[in-house]
Amino acid sequence: MTRASPDLSKYAWADYLHCMDGLPDPILLPSGSGRRPGAEFHWIWGLAVAGAIAAGAIVLAGLPFAPFTLANGRQPLEPVMIAILLGMLVANLLPRPPILQPGLKITAKRLLPVAVVLLGARLDFLHLLRAGAAGLVLSLLTILGALALFVLFIRRGWIERKLGLLLGLGTAICGATAIVAAAPVIDARQKDVAFAVATVTLCGLLTMFLLPVIGASLGMSDSAFGIWAGLSIHQTPQVVAAGFGYSQSAGDTAVIVKLARVSLLAPVLLAVAWFALHEESMPRERAAVSVHGLFPMFILGFLAMALARTCGLLPEVRIHLPGSELVRSRFVEFNLGQLCETISKVLMVVAMAAVGLETRLSALRQTGTRPLLLSLAAAGVISLAILGGLATLRV
Numbered sequence: 001m002t003r004a005s006p007d008l009s010k011y012a013w014a015d016y017l018h019c020m021d022g023l024p025d026p027i028l029l030p031s032g033s034g035r036r037p038g039a040e041f042h043w044i045w046g047l048a049v050a051g052a053i054a055a056g057a058i059v060l061a062g063l064p065f066a067p068f069t070l071a072n073g074r075q076p077l078e079p080v081m082i083a084i085l086l087g088m089l090v091a092n093l094l095p096r097p098p099i100l101q102p103g104l105k106i107t108a109k110r111l112l113p114v115a116v117v118l119l120g121a122r123l124d125f126l127h128l129l130r131a132g133a134a135g136l137v138l139s140l141l142t143i144l145g146a147l148a149l150f151v152l153f154i155r156r157g158w159i160e161r162k163l164g165l166l167l168g169l170g171t172a173i174c175g176a177t178a179i180v181a182a183a184p185v186i187d188a189r190q191k192d193v194a195f196a197v198a199t200v201t202l203c204g205l206l207t208m209f210l211l212p213v214i215g216a217s218l219g220m221s222d223s224a225f226g227i228w229a230g231l232s233i234h235q236t237p238q239v240v241a242a243g244f245g246y247s248q249s250a251g252d253t254a255v256i257v258k259l260a261r262v263s264l265l266a267p268v269l270l271a272v273a274w275f276a277l278h279e280e281s282m283p284r285e286r287a288a289v290s291v292h293g294l295f296p297m298f299i300l301g302f303l304a305m306a307l308a309r310t311c312g313l314l315p316e317v318r319i320h321l322p323g324s325e326l327v328r329s330r331f332v333e334f335n336l337g338q339l340c341e342t343i344s345k346v347l348m349v350v351a352m353a354a355v356g357l358e359t360r361l362s363a364l365r366q367t368g369t370r371p372l373l374l375s376l377a378a379a380g381v382i383s384l385a386i387l388g389g390l391a392t393l394r395v
Contacts, residue, residue: 043102043103045097045099046100046103046104046106046107046354046357047103047106047354049103050103050354054352054353056086060077060079060082078244078245078246079345080241080244081212081242081244083352084241084353084355084356085356087354087355087356087359088361091357091359091360092360092362104358105358107353107354108354112240113298114298115345115351116240117301118343118344119255119344120304120306121305121306121336121344122341123306124306125306126310136264138231142382143264146171146172147169149171149378151164151168158370159371163188165182165186166193167179167374167378168378173265174262175235176235178269179200180193182269182272185272195371199371200235201235203376204233204235205238205359206376207232207233207242208238208239211228215228215229215246222250224390226243226246226249226256226257227254229257230253230255230256230258231386232382233258234379236258241355244348262299305340314340315336316337317335318334319331319334
């Protein structure tokens with residue numbers, strides 16, 4: 001018998017977290033609301049608000065004074081980080097009209113995958129393979145370490161078994177998406193699913209803000225910080241915000257490493273399903289695990305764009321306009337790779353604004369003290385271990 005995935009509709013603040021990691025889309029309109037005339041266009045309002053906040057973030061990031069621009073000319077606050085901060089500020093200080101909800105979900109869920117695909121247009125595929133291979137190996141070690149920690153917590157009796165497995169998978173791979181996907185496999189209660197989602201979301205938010213500060217104080221290179229962020233932070237949008245908040249190069253590396261980590265969701269869940277079926281203490285009826293449904297297809301688009309860049313298939317055109325007696329002759333240059341990069345940056349900022357607007361801190365109060373402390377401890381141990389490994393390897 002196939003079990004349905006847990007219904008998280010009443011925890012709408014977490015719906016956008018599924019967007020980057022392969023799970024099916026939730027319904028954008030509340031159940032039972034019906035389709036009122038013009039309801040299909042309600043997404044415009046949410047997109048407009050996210051776009052306005054993104055525009056404000058871009059303007060703020062370019063202001064010629066601290067903290068936006070330092071004396072040495074460095075800009076420590078990238079637009080992506082400012083956008084998510086502004087979005088969170090607006091979401092938690094001002095009432096949010098319900099009409100914005102569909103547009104915010106679409107903006108957070110649709111624009112970020114497109115931005116990541118276009119990001120591939122600026123990456124050399126050989127560099128992608130090198131960083132991706134290292135990220136894949138480190139991702140495997142991170143997953144094994146996180147799961148081992150939570151198995152230890154379970155055996156010590158510090159946390160209930162199924163909740164511990166959910167938190168372990170969420171910490172190890174991709175936060176809420178791994179939790180929601182694993183819940184029917186281990187027959188988890190809906191309460192535990194919502195509890196685990198809230199916990200890993202809060203942990204991800206904390207690491208998203210703390211890691212850039214720590215990395216800057218340690219003088220970490222862009223490559224080292226990108227690997228650290230991609231392996232330590234739970235959700236893909238949070239990785240994007242922290243990575244590009246540090247630097248453009250760090251963001252590139254963080255996204256590559258995170259994609260390598262996300263790609264392991266399907267095989268890990270298959271392993272969990274196999275073990276669950278052979279565990280006598282658990283019910284025999286399990287949800288069917290769809291590998292296709294758990295693999296984010298935008299990763300293929302990202303790889304295809306990087307391959308096109310490496311093979312020189314993205315055109316750079318210089319057009320000569322001869323002019324006339326009234327208009328001088330001139331050259332017009334068109335670089336498809338640069339255009340894709342520019343669009344990618346803008347889409348990321350808008351998507352981060354929507355993510356910030358979807359983050360309701362009041363909803364995170366459901367997180368309990370012990371699971372939160374254990375999750376923070378696990379995240380801290382993993383982050384320190386990765387940092388130590390990077391220092392040893394001198395990345």
